[in-house]
Amino acid sequence: MKKTSLSTWFETFFDEKNLQDEIYTIEHEGQIHIMETSVVIEYIIHHTDSDSQRKIQQVLVKMDFHNRSHKTFHDYLKFLSKAYVQQFA
DSSP states (O other), X not given: OOOOHHHHHHHHHHHHHTOOOOEEEEEETTEEEEEEHHHHHHHHHHSSOHHHHHHHHXXXXXXXXXXXXXXXXXXXXXXXXXXXXXXXX
């Protein structure tokens, strides 16, 4: 996918959040998949359609507005990693 203004927004947002890389373990159809935070962010930026990017952006903005912890952001990214595994596995 080509770089969009949303892609730039995500890059800036995650740079400013400065989240530590965590490892998410996802089980899907009897298989274990491992994804790091940085990989999930790359999927959001480079492999997610613009409609889904807008939905993800809305959630992140709400979380940021309510000053949620880094753990909450990691919980959401783990949720997204499960969706990506289900989509691409």
